[in-house]
Amino acid sequence: MTMLLRPGLFMVGLLLSVTAWAEVPVAIKGELKKWHKITVEFDGPNVSEHDDVNPFVNYRLNVTFTHTSTKAAYHVPGYFAADGDAANSGAQAGNKWRAHFSPNQTxxxxxxASFIKGRYVAVADTTKTGLDAGYMNGQSGAFTVAATDKLPPDFRATGRLEYVNEPYLRFAESGGYFIKAGPDSPENLLSYEDFDGSFKTDGIKDNLIKNWQPHRQDWKPGDPTWQSPGEKGEKGEGKGKGLIGALNYIVSKGMNSISFLTLNILGDDQNVFPYVDTNEVLRFDVSKFAQWEIVFEHAQSLGLFLHFKTQEVENQGLLDNGGLGLERKLYYRELVARFGHHLALNWNLGEENGEWHPNPPTPPQTSIQRLAMAMYFQQIDPYQHHRVIHNGQYFHDIAATGSHYTGASVQTSSPDFSKIHGAVKTLRSWPVSNGRPLAIAVDEPGDAEYALRSDALDPEHFNARANGLWGALLAGAWGTEWCFGYKNSHSDLTAQSWRTRDNFWTQAKHAIDSFGRFQQKNFML
Structure with a gap:
């Protein structure tokens, strides 16, 4: 549903009542239902990704949503959306500005709206920075939200997945706990030829860019695509079928989680980044972001948890030398603004993070910097999604008093997965600081070389199943994600077919179902 609001116009629609006196046109988009994505879209200044006055840095749109009865309030960051259809048009310029909201109450x-302009205002910590930008600044309105009509596994049926000061995450609507299982590989899932961006022509590890061809067979009529020639009367088909099909396949196997890097400049793949190119970390590729959103939205409708890995060991010092300055704050704000409305996700603030690498390409982050990242997410994420970090460096600092982390993302190194049970048990036994136990997931079980082998090499997966999968769950982990190692033919970087581990997904489905039915109550206490 889209409602257009213009100066002096009062509109009433199905399941919706809106009143607004607007200085600029405003559109309320989406299904106006509990837990659904509702978008407020403004006609703001007409700018470009490449303008001399950087629109990502020098404008700040925030929209505050307040429930009129309970007074619950969400302060949601907004973003520049080019022409409003950048996923299909590839637009770099336009006058559309948006904020997404997923309400928790009918x-x-x-x-x-607050719309401010000024140097570096996007990441300012004080309201003293910036000037009235005109357009939608100060505009207001209202809408009425009805109950959701979705059914599981769609997360709009179960509500937002929340950290609730317990070792397990819980759905706000259904009250049920979540036990995850799914692939951690390929880490460069978003290194995909159907996305817009300079990564395809920059000559940097272009051989690792994926087409996801093996999963095109799993795409279904009615599933999303983008840049479809048919929409313009031309012959051909839309983009995205391979990756959308991959999501369909992994859900058909009963898995409920996927994992991906959003920034791997200087890393193992170097093809995944949100920027217009690898040399510019203050300007973002709007159409690529919009195409990512199509994939993430489909994943959530299927019941797939989104594990955002925001950086890796090689590039932890890329932004602000590891500190919390303009570059890092802006990156995090863009992620929260564009994707924070999704219901089931966590922010992983560093894969293999900290000072442990023998020859780091960028400065390793210190404990102060690690803690600062979580604090900033706590400040800007209106939905307070689960915040984790991955070892590398061990977890003593993130479990200390004053930390804003809510969980640990665990990697182990034993080829037979035998270290997993003990690693989780140790973390679960730590004293609780801040009244918040860490919610622990095992997100890279096994050794770096092979980890979870393909069915062709290990059809029974005995060690992975017994020591890894069940070892983690019975020790108190809330789930596992499975890495494919770097020496396998279908590896952490080269994998394009999740069918190579088809047998294991069947075993993992049995484990999470059994754990949920027969043991969950005991382990949630």
């Missing part, structure tokens, strides 16, 4: 919600 009833009437009031919204009010």
């Amino acid at each position: 009833g009437k919600w009031h919204w009010q």
